[in-house]
Amino acid sequence: MSAAIQCRDLRKTYDGKVEAVRGLNLEVLTGECFGLLGPNGAGKTTTIEILEGLLAPTSGEVSILGHSWRDDEREMREWLGISLQETRLSEKLTVRETIELFASFYREPRSSDEVLEQLQLTEKADSWVGKLSGGQRQRLAVATALVCNPKILFLDEPTTGLDPQSRRQLWDIIRAFQRDGGTVMLTTHYMDEAERLCDRLAIVDHGQVIAEGSPADLIERLGGHHVVEFAVSGTSADGKSDGAALQAWKGLPSVESVREDDGMVALNVKQPHLTIPALLDAIHQQGTQLQHLTTRQASLEDVFVRLTGRHLRED
Amino acid sequence: MSVAQETPVTTKQTPPSPPRRNGRWAGYTHLLAARMLELKREPEVVFWVFVFPLLLALGLGIAFRNKPADATRVAVVSGDDAQHVVSLLQSSPGHTAIHAVIVDVAAAKNGLRLGKYDLIIEPPRDGQVVYDFDPARPESVLSRDEVDQALQSALGRKDVIVAHSAASSEPGSRYIDFLIPGLLGMNLMNSGMWGIGFALVDMRQRKLLKRFVGTPMRRGDFLLAIMTSRLLLMVIEIGLLLVFGVIFFHMRVLGSVFSIALLGGLGSLTFGGVGLLTASRAQKIESISGLINLVMMPMWIFSGVFFSYERFPAAIHPLIKALPLTALNDALRASILEGTPLLQQWPRLLILGLCGGISFVLALKWFRWT
Numbered sequence: 001m002s003a004a005i006q007c008r009d010l011r012k013t014y015d016g017k018v019e020a021v022r023g024l025n026l027e028v029l030t031g032e033c034f035g036l037l038g039p040n041g042a043g044k045t046t047t048i049e050i051l052e053g054l055l056a057p058t059s060g061e062v063s064i065l066g067h068s069w070r071d072d073e074r075e076m077r078e079w080l081g082i083s084l085q086e087t088r089l090s091e092k093l094t095v096r097e098t099i100e101l102f103a104s105f106y107r108e109p110r111s112s113d114e115v116l117e118q119l120q121l122t123e124k125a126d127s128w129v130g131k132l133s134g135g136q137r138q139r140l141a142v143a144t145a146l147v148c149n150p151k152i153l154f155l156d157e158p159t160t161g162l163d164p165q166s167r168r169q170l171w172d173i174i175r176a177f178q179r180d181g182g183t184v185m186l187t188t189h190y191m192d193e194a195e196r197l198c199d200r201l202a203i204v205d206h207g208q209v210i211a212e213g214s215p216a217d218l219i220e221r222l223g224g225h226h227v228v229e230f231a232v233s234g235t236s237a238d239g240k241s242d243g244a245a246l247q248a249w250k251g252l253p254s255v256e257s258v259r260e261d262d263g264m265v266a267l268n269v270k271q272p273h274l275t276i277p278a279l280l281d282a283i284h285q286q287g288t289q290l291q292h293l294t295t296r297q298a299s300l301e302d303v304f305v306r307l308t309g310r311h312l313r314e315d
Numbered sequence: 316m317s318v319a320q321e322t323p324v325t326t327k328q329t330p331p332s333p334p335r336r337n338g339r340w341a342g343y344t345h346l347l348a349a350r351m352l353e354l355k356r357e358p359e360v361v362f363w364v365f366v367f368p369l370l371l372a373l374g375l376g377i378a379f380r381n382k383p384a385d386a387t388r389v390a391v392v393s394g395d396d397a398q399h400v401v402s403l404l405q406s407s408p409g410h411t412a413i414h415a416v417i418v419d420v421a422a423a424k425n426g427l428r429l430g431k432y433d434l435i436i437e438p439p440r441d442g443q444v445v446y447d448f449d450p451a452r453p454e455s456v457l458s459r460d461e462v463d464q465a466l467q468s469a470l471g472r473k474d475v476i477v478a479h480s481a482a483s484s485e486p487g488s489r490y491i492d493f494l495i496p497g498l499l500g501m502n503l504m505n506s507g508m509w510g511i512g513f514a515l516v517d518m519r520q521r522k523l524l525k526r527f528v529g530t531p532m533r534r535g536d537f538l539l540a541i542m543t544s545r546l547l548l549m550v551i552e553i554g555l556l557l558v559f560g561v562i563f564f565h566m567r568v569l570g571s572v573f574s575i576a577l578l579g580g581l582g583s584l585t586f587g588g589v590g591l592l593t594a595s596r597a598q599k600i601e602s603i604s605g606l607i608n609l610v611m612m613p614m615w616i617f618s619g620v621f622f623s624y625e626r627f628p629a630a631i632h633p634l635i636k637a638l639p640l641t642a643l644n645d646a647l648r649a650s651i652l653e654g655t656p657l658l659q660q661w662p663r664l665l666i667l668g669l670c671g672g673i674s675f676v677l678a679l680k681w682f683r684w685t
Contacts, residue, residue: 054685092357104345
């Protein structure tokens, strides 16, 4: 497969001070759904807007399907669909008028009816944009991107602030676009969105890619397969230094790493059926009480915490 | 791929919608239509652009309508001859417009200060009267002359020359005639600055401009559509106000409709350009509101909307005349009230053209889409 989006050593410095993006490299293949996952302020929006040609990088190269923004901007706009993080479309136009308006900018747009139907907006076609719900507005934003029959769809935080049902609806639309051969590039700070939607993703923090791969691959490499979380009575009160106490758990079988998380001990574990009996024995020997025990599949959140020591949505 | 295979497929599925091709001006016409629809659906726009100027013209036209000069109010200080003075004033031929009352000194002084009386007459002592008046108030000065005339002629002074007066309040020389072209000019400025400047910054703040430049939309078409919508509104604005003036105040329009429309168009484009320049960088609607007021304030004051700028010191007249609204108001008045041909007004048209043109070029250079 050929590369749909490539960027090399992308840097963006605002006002000569704030470094939003610091040397970012990406390669997105044709037909792929690629996600930029990271906390707020990681530089995701800056990155995607540079790729969309809406923001000039301080330095670095961008290539979209082999074209560069410097040379072919007009042509490239014909086959890119963009949804910005927060566009407030005109409230006093109807849904259909809005789609027609965007369609009129392209040489060969799709029919508005088709797009309305695909995004389940047919019923709302004659309603004013101001009267739409959050989910409907977001679908309309995606509709204005899909009306040009794009080869690549750029979505900046497409489901932020939406209810679960609206999110799922949008995911379906994005998957359908991808099924028809489209390439998707999206940013998100929802790990479940990244996990379910993206073929591959890059975890971005402080303007740099800190890990890249498929969700399963990232979790396996960095998250451990399972996470065992527990709390023991008296661990924080008995005066032992936390660091030393934590490291003691690393000796248990099949444990890959240990960290403290919100007053609980979290173990990244390969085979929980080996770890848990040993853990219970150890607690019994210490003479302390087990307060809490859960075990779950590792997630991208665990990958992020492992890499940065912080949670995705700390703020 | 054979034709035989293709046929059943297309009959089963709904035929794909025929590829649609947009012509060169599709974007422009849709942008213009969208803009006009938005304006139509915004009741505030209809009020401020169309109704408000009419109300303003109506209110001011009624407040300053031509009416006979008020009777002058005179206080005669009470005393032995006070009654005699009052009867002299009443018996004087042709001076029925004097209303005289007898009051004591304190009340007279107080009344003059408050504007209740225009003049105080102290009754004659040793054959002399004293007029007490306020030289800063025109009606007080007038009153002194009028009362003096009445008293003198009542006591037998003869006029040395026979003089006849002809009263003149022809349409064309009244306040409402002065006002309506001024309101036209002001309205063109207001709607140019707000309709373009404010609208653009609003779209920028909503990131709609950024979204638009993410499409192949031609940026020039976008600005052209905004300007065109302005011109269309201008025709309605000017038409409404002029028709209103003609119907309600029997205003006479001497200039041709064509030259007035041309002036209106030039004025709209000029202030459209100024609005565009004002809006070229601002990111927030709060800052654009301030900027628009800053730009418009001097013209509100100096450009002769409500009263003639001749009242300002002559030294600053050249500066006032260089303001685009002054040029527009003067040109509109000359065209509407006097029928002056546009060619004779070229310096005014030049000011408008330069001001709009320079603003437009600078605005395009500095304009921020994101």
